[in-house]
Amino acid sequence: MPAATAFVPGHVTGFFAPAPDEDPARAGSRGGGVALSDGVTVTVEPGSGLTLGGAPTRIEPVERVLTALGVEARISCETPLPLGAGFGVSGAVTLGTALAATAAFGLERSENDLVGLAHRAEVESGTGLGDVVAQARGGLPLRTDAGAPGHGSLDGIPARSRVEYLSLGELSTADTLAGETDALATAGDRALSTVRETPTPAAFVAASRQFAESVDLLTDDLRSVLTAVDEAGGTASMAMLGETAFCLGTGLSAAGYDPSVCEIAATGARLIDVST
């Protein structure tokens, strides 16, 4: 039976400027983030149903992608990342499904086409605004223009680094974004232009932190984690959007926390196994 497996890195957004548009291929966000070597492994084969870590679940944008591709598939996902905590798991499952389904079913779709499908599905479901294009690219991606391939544009900060993250809980993307678009866009574009002028990992983390402070999304628990990292001589910031702290290097462990540890994903989403 044909099957294919894709790996898609997790993605933490450090700062962003929402870019709404009636056309979901043009909508999304500008911003910057970290693609993580911790990601989602997505296996697709003929059948039906979606499991994440063995548990049946529904992820609406995945259903949109399968409908667009015209296939019925059984999708099995594994990930060490928590859900709803700002790691782009829904984008990863959606993009991984698009890639692996194309290989498993022998579809004739280009990579830009598949990234575009997954991006539009996330925007239409309200589950993400920019994870998919960043996850397709890997590294420390900068979303310099919002949207799917052909509309948006990306750059990146050359870097190799340990990443630490500590998740305290969930935040609802939809609730958080409601009504805050203008303030977020102003702060997000300010952070993006700072980082484009100085495209270094340190400038990225500093701009992310400044963004998190200025848009007033920090919970008290998160604020105390970030302050502890400051006091230990590091800099951490908040995953947009989850109650999650992240840093490059060893800031969280130096402050006495027991964070999850991975690396910047050197590379983006990719097929890792195809059997037909």
Place this chain on the structure above:
Amino acid sequence: MPAATAFVPGHVTGFFAPAPDEDPARAGSRGGGVALSDGVTVTVEPGSGLTLGGAPTRIEPVERVLTALGVEARISCETPLPLGAGFGVSGAVTLGTALAATAAFGLERSENDLVGLAHRAEVESGTGLGDVVAQARGGLPLRTDAGAPGHGSLDGIPARSRVEYLSLGELSTADTLAGETDALATAGDRALSTVRETPTPAAFVAASRQFAESVDLLTDDLRSVLTAVDEAGGTASMAMLGETAFCLGTGLSAAGYDPSVCEIAATGARLIDVST
């Protein structure tokens, strides 16, 4: 002493349409190729000189990149790929130098900026027309518009496959390209549009073979290799530009040759080690 190492995949072009332009950032080629898991490892540290497999050598576009970055560096490269045989080794060394020098010297350059530098250096030196942007991306890259980031555009064919290659000798890129631009552009654009309509690995190899036949670049020795692969039930084509046969799968070994074997590079150029 600060040092950094980058890995850049080799790249074999299957078909191309030259796109000359006075501005080297806009010049290059449209086309399609295969990024190879066999590539070049480039280590950069303070000092001077360039070695490839331990042997001192000069690669002009590397000197252009170092000048543009304003650094003096010692560059040590290792690769299993032959030189001058259509594997994009010069592009790989040039892009790897740009990435690793940025990390080793703590420069403030984005990835698009570095890819653009390396692309322009190759075009200005006449050593390559599209390898660098393809090597930055990895996979089975389609160069849908020519030029550096910000001018050109890329897509890709989702695929995972064994790659076999057999190099018979060198071809001079400059000599081969002289005066043939119009015929190449017509055949290259025809191949590209075929593959964009059917973005599959099989269609890519078939279009590459048809391109190689139609532009009359096959040597007698290469033609006999490709014919032997046909007779064994496979399809191989010619690396543009080298006296090199390549195929996806096992076509060359099935025909009784003893090819080098690698994989489609799942991913593009990346830093693999930084010590500062």
